[in-house]
Amino acid sequence: MKYFKVLALVCAFLFIQQSAMAFEPRNVLCIAPSDPGGGWDFTCRNMAPILSDLDLVKGRIRTQNMPGAGGGVAYAHVVGQQKGNANLLVAASTATTTRLAQKMFMGFGADDVRWLAALGADYGIVAVSPKSRFQTLDDLVAALKENPAGMSFVGGSAVGGWDHLKMLMLADAAGVQDLKSVRYTSFSSGGPAIIEIMGGRADVFTGDVSETLTQLEAGSLKVLAVLGDDRLGGVLADVPTAKELGYDVIGANWRGFYIPVGVSDEQYAYWSDAMKKLVVSEKFKILREQNGLAAFERTGAEMDEFVLNQVKSLEKLFARMGQ
Amino acid sequence: MDAFHSLMQGFSGALIPINLLVVFLGVTAGTVIGMLPGIGPINGIAILIPITFALGIDPTSMLILFAGIYYGAQYGNSISTILLNVPGTPSSVATALDGHPMAKSGRAGPALAISAIASFIGGTVAIIGLMFLAPVLSKWAIRFGPAEYFVLILFTFTMLSALSGKQFIKGLLATGIGLMLATIGIDGGTGIPRYTFGHLAFYDGLDFAVVTIGLFAISEVFLLIEQTQGVGDVNTRLGRVMVTAKEFVSCWWGMIRSAVVGFFIGVLPGAGATIASFMAYATEQRLTDKEGTFGTGDIRAVAAPESANNAAVSGALIPMLTLGVPGSGTTAVILGALLALNLNPGPLFIVQHGDMFWTLIASMYIGNVMLLVLNLPLVGLFVKVLLIPRYILVPGVAMISYGAIYAASSSITDLMLMTGFGLLGYLMRKTDFPLAPVILALVLGPMMETSLRRALSLSNGDWGVLFASPLVLVLWGLVAVSAFVPLFRTLRRARRYNDSEQH
Amino acid sequence: MSDRIVAVMLLVLALLFGLQAWAYVPIGFTDHLGARVFPLAVALFMLPLTLVLFFGRHVAGVWPSARAWRVVFLALSVLVVYALVIEYVGFIIATMGVFIVYGILYGARWWKTVITGIIAAIVLYALFVLALDMYLPLGSLFEELF
Numbered sequence: 001m002k003y004f005k006v007l008a009l010v011c012a013f014l015f016i017q018q019s020a021m022a023f024e025p026r027n028v029l030c031i032a033p034s035d036p037g038g039g040w041d042f043t044c045r046n047m048a049p050i051l052s053d054l055d056l057v058k059g060r061i062r063t064q065n066m067p068g069a070g071g072g073v074a075y076a077h078v079v080g081q082q083k084g085n086a087n088l089l090v091a092a093s094t095a096t097t098t099r100l101a102q103k104m105f106m107g108f109g110a111d112d113v114r115w116l117a118a119l120g121a122d123y124g125i126v127a128v129s130p131k132s133r134f135q136t137l138d139d140l141v142a143a144l145k146e147n148p149a150g151m152s153f154v155g156g157s158a159v160g161g162w163d164h165l166k167m168l169m170l171a172d173a174a175g176v177q178d179l180k181s182v183r184y185t186s187f188s189s190g191g192p193a194i195i196e197i198m199g200g201r202a203d204v205f206t207g208d209v210s211e212t213l214t215q216l217e218a219g220s221l222k223v224l225a226v227l228g229d230d231r232l233g234g235v236l237a238d239v240p241t242a243k244e245l246g247y248d249v250i251g252a253n254w255r256g257f258y259i260p261v262g263v264s265d266e267q268y269a270y271w272s273d274a275m276k277k278l279v280v281s282e283k284f285k286i287l288r289e290q291n292g293l294a295a296f297e298r299t300g301a302e303m304d305e306f307v308l309n310q311v312k313s314l315e316k317l318f319a320r321m322g323q
Numbered sequence: 324m325d326a327f328h329s330l331m332q333g334f335s336g337a338l339i340p341i342n343l344l345v346v347f348l349g350v351t352a353g354t355v356i357g358m359l360p361g362i363g364p365i366n367g368i369a370i371l372i373p374i375t376f377a378l379g380i381d382p383t384s385m386l387i388l389f390a391g392i393y394y395g396a397q398y399g400n401s402i403s404t405i406l407l408n409v410p411g412t413p414s415s416v417a418t419a420l421d422g423h424p425m426a427k428s429g430r431a432g433p434a435l436a437i438s439a440i441a442s443f444i445g446g447t448v449a450i451i452g453l454m455f456l457a458p459v460l461s462k463w464a465i466r467f468g469p470a471e472y473f474v475l476i477l478f479t480f481t482m483l484s485a486l487s488g489k490q491f492i493k494g495l496l497a498t499g500i501g502l503m504l505a506t507i508g509i510d511g512g513t514g515i516p517r518y519t520f521g522h523l524a525f526y527d528g529l530d531f532a533v534v535t536i537g538l539f540a541i542s543e544v545f546l547l548i549e550q551t552q553g554v555g556d557v558n559t560r561l562g563r564v565m566v567t568a569k570e571f572v573s574c575w576w577g578m579i580r581s582a583v584v585g586f587f588i589g590v591l592p593g594a595g596a597t598i599a600s601f602m603a604y605a606t607e608q609r610l611t612d613k614e615g616t617f618g619t620g621d622i623r624a625v626a627a628p629e630s631a632n633n634a635a636v637s638g639a640l641i642p643m644l645t646l647g648v649p650g651s652g653t654t655a656v657i658l659g660a661l662l663a664l665n666l667n668p669g670p671l672f673i674v675q676h677g678d679m680f681w682t683l684i685a686s687m688y689i690g691n692v693m694l695l696v697l698n699l700p701l702v703g704l705f706v707k708v709l710l711i712p713r714y715i716l717v718p719g720v721a722m723i724s725y726g727a728i729y730a731a732s733s734s735i736t737d738l739m740l741m742t743g744f745g746l747l748g749y750l751m752r753k754t755d756f757p758l759a760p761v762i763l764a765l766v767l768g769p770m771m772e773t774s775l776r777r778a779l780s781l782s783n784g785d786w787g788v789l790f791a792s793p794l795v796l797v798l799w800g801l802v803a804v805s806a807f808v809p810l811f812r813t814l815r816r817a818r819r820y821n822d823s824e825q826h
Numbered sequence: 827m828s829d830r831i832v833a834v835m836l837l838v839l840a841l842l843f844g845l846q847a848w849a850y851v852p853i854g855f856t857d858h859l860g861a862r863v864f865p866l867a868v869a870l871f872m873l874p875l876t877l878v879l880f881f882g883r884h885v886a887g888v889w890p891s892a893r894a895w896r897v898v899f900l901a902l903s904v905l906v907v908y909a910l911v912i913e914y915v916g917f918i919i920a921t922m923g924v925f926i927v928y929g930i931l932y933g934a935r936w937w938k939t940v941i942t943g944i945i946a947a948i949v950l951y952a953l954f955v956l957a958l959d960m961y962l963p964l965g966s967l968f969e970e971l972f
Contacts, residue, residue: 195467
């Protein structure tokens with residue numbers, strides 16, 4: 001009887017092992033919801049191939065560009081036509097969750113896909129010109145409280161986009177009641193917005209760390225605060241976080257992947273396990289550092305929960321904007 | 324003297340075998356990529372980045388390679404534009420206006436040759452500018468705010484009459500159509516989707532490549548199909564291959580002027596090669612076209628935009644290298660690659676990485692010479708494309724376009740739109756509407772709207788910002804001159820006519 | 827005559843465009859000018875021009891023959907069908923199809939069009955997918971077969 005039990009256990013173990021081994025991704029395709037050269041394209045073309053190098057995926061991972069609607073075209077495609085496809089990764093970032101919170105994806109919600117992993121993050125910053133009348137975040141917040149329309153913010157995203165949101169979160173933390181009255185001017189990317197700061201035509205830039213590194217080194221931009229949990233290294237080692245200064249604003253522009261719903265739990269587990277191995281690999285760490293991204297890891301169920309929470313809190317903020 | 328010394332050192336870096344090979348590969352790959360409509364240098368570079376990183380190529384060689392692809396693509400694009408009327412990017416549309424008529428009348432050879440020569444001159448003038456003016460010009464780029472952009476775009480629009488030929492009203496209406504198309508998509512200033520009718524595919528606006536290729540290439544396909552009923556004929560008139568000395572001389576000053584215009588416009592982030600090429604075309608038309616031959620296959624009208632768009636491409640490297648601010652998608656990708664290698668382009672780049680900067684400059688001289696030397700002898704071969712039987716050539720043009728657009732966007736909607744714009748282009752040609760203003764308006768329309776709104780938003784609603792800087796006043800002056808000169812000229816012509824009547 | 831028809835069509839288009847623009851009132855945050863000023867300005871720019879076109883002097887245009895229209899319509903339909911089936915039958919077969927129909931429109935022999943179609947489709951596929959590392963569909967039809 002005892003032997004029988006052991007045998008049954010062994011069999012069960014083998015069976016589980018067997019089924020865990022059964023899924024092996026093949027002909028993996030990574031959808032980049034942007035044109036070649038965009039941030040999501042980078043995630044697909046540079047981050048995903050490391051999975052092949054680590055032998056977590058057999059063969060090459062191909063990239064398919066599917067631009068449109070800030071990721072909405074790809075989202076609708078994945079929800080509508082790729083249900084159950086376990087050989088598909090889709091690049092995503094905070095821009096995806098922002099659009100979801102604004103309900104800009106044709107009524108699709110955040111739970112219409114399975115969030116797989118965040119692999120790294122570009123932290124938000126609050127930057128001004130070195131000659132600015134604001135030399136600390138406290139200066140800025142005090143002025144903002146006094147007259148919310150008294151300064152102009154610029155960023156590389158549309159109204160309602162990520163750079164605008166960071167500004168809103170800051171104003172919210174500063175205690176500004178009428179968020180709509182804070183002036184924000186949108187640019188097509190971070191670069192032209194920085195030029196406005198350098199040219200003295202705008203006051204504050206709420207972009208991300210990677211966009212400002214070159215300017216920091218040259219001293220043509222001054223960062224008042226980093227919107228992260230902890231201080232960053234390098235040129236930003238002396239810059240405090242907003243949290244340290246007493247404003248609870250975290251702006252982490254994460255980069256990662258989602259996959260379609262309808263994949264089995266076992267396949268989902270395979271992928272989140274693969275992502276766990278990816279983020280600790282030496283090759284990935286080098287790539288992440290080279291591209292100015294900070295460590296920011298969420299995988300599997302933890303990622304799913306993180307994204308759903310992020311979307312919920314953004315929805316609240318938008319509701320206050322009347323957006 | 325100092326610059327000369329640095330340049331010589333740059334040449335010693337650029338002339339080592341590996342870098343010569345890299346320049347060669349870059350400009351060749353660029354030319355091929357540029358010939359394919361809908362595939363730009365950005366695709367080539369984005370795809371090469373992981374490979375160059377994997378191979379561990381030296382950063383200087385990498386920068387040389389990417390720059391080579393970048394300016395080589397502008398070269399390649401003019402080949403398919405002239406031969407087949409397939410401008411793959413808006414910046415080649417101005418070349419199509421006279422380049423394709425030249426090819427149709429059996430002068431494809433001289434058109435290709437002058438485009439190679441003009442590109443060389445434009446590129447070379449821009450490199451000289453890059454060498455001496457880079458730090459100064461980065462300041463001028465910073466001064467250029469939304470108000471300045473707005474007036475610059477108004478100035479470009481005053482040049483429309485030059486692109487409309489004899490159909491001025493129709494040219495203005497075509498501009499209106501382009502402006503309407505330009506409004507489609509999410510409005511950045513409010514987040515409202517405009518004219519998208521609930522379709523996600525329209526949220527990011529229309530793809531320039533889809534509209535340009537549809538209006539020009541696909542409508543050309545329909546025209547060819549319609550004209551040659553049941554005849555498997557070819558266009559056998561190839562004519563001579565080279566430009567004559569007389570033709571070259573007639574183009575010379577136009578090429579120089581256009582190169583200067585192109586370079587300065589190129590330095591402005593976001594303005595770029597399209598504005599430069601249209602502006603050069605219109606300026607030359609006004610200055611030199613006494614006989615009214617622009618638009619019918621005038622060689623000077625091919626030389627000017629080609630010189631300008633190549634100069635603009637090199638000029639666009641300035642804000643990327645000296646400010647760390649990319650002016651276009653392609654320079655953004657190159658910037659990303661440089662950052663990944665721990666090289667920080669920006670105000671200190673030339674100081675810190677002088678050797679790299681000067682090697683790049685030297686490699687661009689070499690690359691431009693290579694493009695000229697490679698392309699001139701190949702003109703004879705390129706024109707033979709016109710000897711391909713129509714039953715292969717016509718579907719070939721269509722399928723390269725459709726394949727490229729699908730490969731870049733995976734979008735059935737884009738393919739359908741391209742077909743729709745093909746039909747629109749066909750109908751517009753049948754009713755004598757010029758096509759170029761549609762593209763110009765599509766590119767400039769959003770810039771005009773957003774820069775005006777940005778200017779007002781930054782000034783907190785004060786319209787005075789449109790007259791606040793000396794630079795913007797100079798631009799208003801240009802607008803005034805440009806708007807009144809044609810009027811003045813018409814009056815003078817009328818008076819001359821009266822004078823001759825009296826005699 | 828054709829100019830008059832075009833003028834009326836553009837007039838209607840501009841009116842509809844302007845009317846639609848009126849609806850673009852932001853509900854949340856907005857900049858100073860808002861979303862509807864520019865499209866309204868475009869509509870206002872178009873209106874007088876369409877009138878000038880309508881009442882202006884006209885040159886009789888040369889319209890293609892009925893036969894030419896039929897050919898163009900066929901050529902257009904082929905491209906529409908191409909877009910509809912490319913994901914299903916794949917790039918190679920769809921491209922071959924266009925080469926064959928266009929070739930026959932030009933009066934080429936059918937076997938010549940098939941051969942050029944096969945060669946051109948494979949060359950283009952290799953160019954985009956192998957050389958440029960982009961994505962083109964091989965066809966869901968075949969995936970189901972295997």
